[in-house]
Amino acid sequence: YSNLLIDGETGTGKEMVAQAIYSLSKDHDDAPFVAINCAAIPENLLESILFGTVKGAYTGAETRPGLFELARGGVLFLDEINSMPIVLQAKILRALEEGKVRRVGGNNEIDLDFRLISSTNESPEVLLTNDNFRKDLFYRINVLYIDIPPLRERKEDIPVLVDHFINEFN
Numbered sequence: 217y218s219n220l221l222i223d224g225e226t227g228t229g230k231e232m233v234a235q236a237i238y239s240l241s242k243d244h245d246d247a248p249f250v251a252i253n254c255a256a257i258p259e260n261l262l263e264s265i266l267f268g269t270v271k272g273a274y275t276g277a278e279t280r281p282g283l284f285e286l287a288r289g290g291v292l293f294l295d296e297i298n299s300m301p302i303v304l305q306a307k308i309l310r311a312l313e314e315g316k317v318r319r320v321g322g323n324n325e326i327d328l329d330f331r332l333i334s335s336t337n338e339s340p341e342v343l344l345t346n347d348n349f350r351k352d353l354f355y356r357i358n359v360l361y362i363d364i365p366p367l368r369e370r371k372e373d374i375p376v377l378v379d380h381f382i383n384e385f386n
Contacts, residue, residue: 217331219312219357223340224364230335233362234293237333247290250283250330255299263304264320267311273321284317287330297357298336298343302350309353332357 220237222230231251238249257265268282283292294300300308311317312332316325334357336343343349367373 218359219332219334220360220362221340221354221358222333222335222362222364224335224337225366226337228364228366230337230364231293231295233364234291234295234333234335238291238293241291241331243289248287249291249293250287251293251295252283253295255296259301259304262300263307266304266308267317268319268322268326270319270321273319277321279319282317282319284311284328284330285326289329290331292330292332294332294334296337297334298338298349302348305350305353309350309356312353312356 220234222233224230234251235249238244238247241247252265254262264277264280264282266282266284268285269277269280271277271279294308297305297308311328315328317328318325336349338348340349340354340358344351344354367377
């Protein structure tokens with residue numbers, strides 16, 4: 217599987233595209249779709265959520281698998297990955313390169329097996345130019361690329377969406 221990067225403004229439906237790709241995969245019935253909005257999680261919790269934790273790693277820490285583990289055999293969707301701190305981007309890159317993670321506070325490496333779909337809500341060119349995103353991580357996750365234009369640039373989609381929502385809410 218190749219990593220996929222979806223680019224589009226907030227509200228363009230990036231997660232819907234990721235879910236559609238997942239739904240069209242041949243083994244989606246047996247595989248999880250695990251999604252997280254990287255912008256919605258406080259920076260100090262994001263690493264624990266992604267990598268998992270070992271009891272005693274910090275006050276109150278319990279042994280828990282991270283999202284990398286929970287996505288085993290399926291898809292991990294990192295929404296707004298560009299909101300992730302640069303330091304954590306380096307750890308994500310290493311995990312992708314090695315195909316292994318170590319839980320926070322742990323000593324054992326855990327093999328990874330998932331397809332990565334990421335999204336940004338800012339243009340990759342702007343992110344890279346302003347040094348807000350690691351170039352090496354960008355090239356690792358940008359094997360396949362989808363740019364979703366905002367609805368104002370694809371007005372032909374409005375009647376289809378109106379029909380869908382009318383049918384859904386009637």
